[in-house]
Amino acid sequence: MQTVLYARVSTADQTSAHQASQAESAGFDVDLVIADEGVSGVAVPFADRPQARRLFDILRPGDVLVVRWVDRLGRDYDDVTETIRAFMARGVVIKTIINNFTFDGATDDPVQKAVRDSLIAFMAATAQAQAEATKAAQRAGIAHARASSEAGRKYRGKKPSYSRETFEAVQGMLGQGGMTVSAIAREVGLSRQAVLRIREEPEAAEAALARWGV
Template sequence: MFIRAYLRASTADQDATRAAADLEAFAAERGLKIAARYVENESGAKLHRPELFRLLNDCQPGDVLLIEQVDRLSRLTAADWALLKAKIAEKHVRVVALDLPTSHQLAQVSDDFTARMLDALNSMMLDMLAAIARKDYEDRRRRQAQGIAKAKTEGTYKGRPEDTKRNAALMGMLKAGQSWASIVAATGCSRSTLARLSKRLAEAGQA
């Protein structure tokens, strides 16, 4: 059995490894060791997360997927959560979350009957917490949209603050002659962002 830690943050400017020490402490308290970490900056509302699926593909039956909170694993729709759960079940992976005490015993249990019983209980709790995480995500998105709509009506909406450091780096890559495809692949930025920055360079006579 290997313990594989999954660490996720939603955006590139957030520290995805923030909970690493808590996961290490959880394992150490039980005389266990984390075999590998999988870190990515992707929204939990997206099913397509390369590091999460690399972790699952690396797993052998009985391995543990260790997370800080259930929402690190899923803020998915019900349909996408069902797909992810099916993949986890197919690999016979045990999900252990620090915020889900009913899952903690799965990190150490060796008896197959006990493991199956705990898995069944844990599955119900995971479903409930995943649904709560999705609702929280949708509620926050709705409040943000309402706030933006109100600010636009009042003429106070300024949009998202520009990431000047990132944009300066992207413009440097454009000026160096790198192709858009290579920049997108390396940084994950959108082509619309590159189009806007390219236009800015052209207007400044630096393209």
């Protein structure tokens, strides 16, 4: 049996090494890292990602697939749930770094299956809702930055202390719930004030990234 980490990173600010480090810190002993670099999680279905497709050839019954969160397994609700069920049907156990959830298709107990399937549905819906919120903030930020430019305002303000990866990570953690602002700040290496700004003013936070071309 082997433990494989699947990482998806969409910008140059993100690295698969960072997600591998997170997995190690969470106690996972990873044998192999498979990563799709520069691939959007909200535009490209899981099965269309070059490295993601390799997982169906690599993983065997009893193997463990580790992902940072279920949003790495698809671009929307249907994609995420179908991907999880496809791997479970192959006997693959899926585990998340955040909150250490486990999805195992081996159980035959109807109550355990109901609880598992309900959790999969809830987490997939949460992942899609967060992706849609991120896209909305991106659109608002880009529009705001374009309007400012067209009005001739060249001042970009102070460069954000967060990268695109960090911004998306904070939004993801906020959307999942269960973590305090201070805990999120420690997790991503930002100040508490920066996390609060992203939570309270996501459009303005996104606009700051857009103004700096991040």
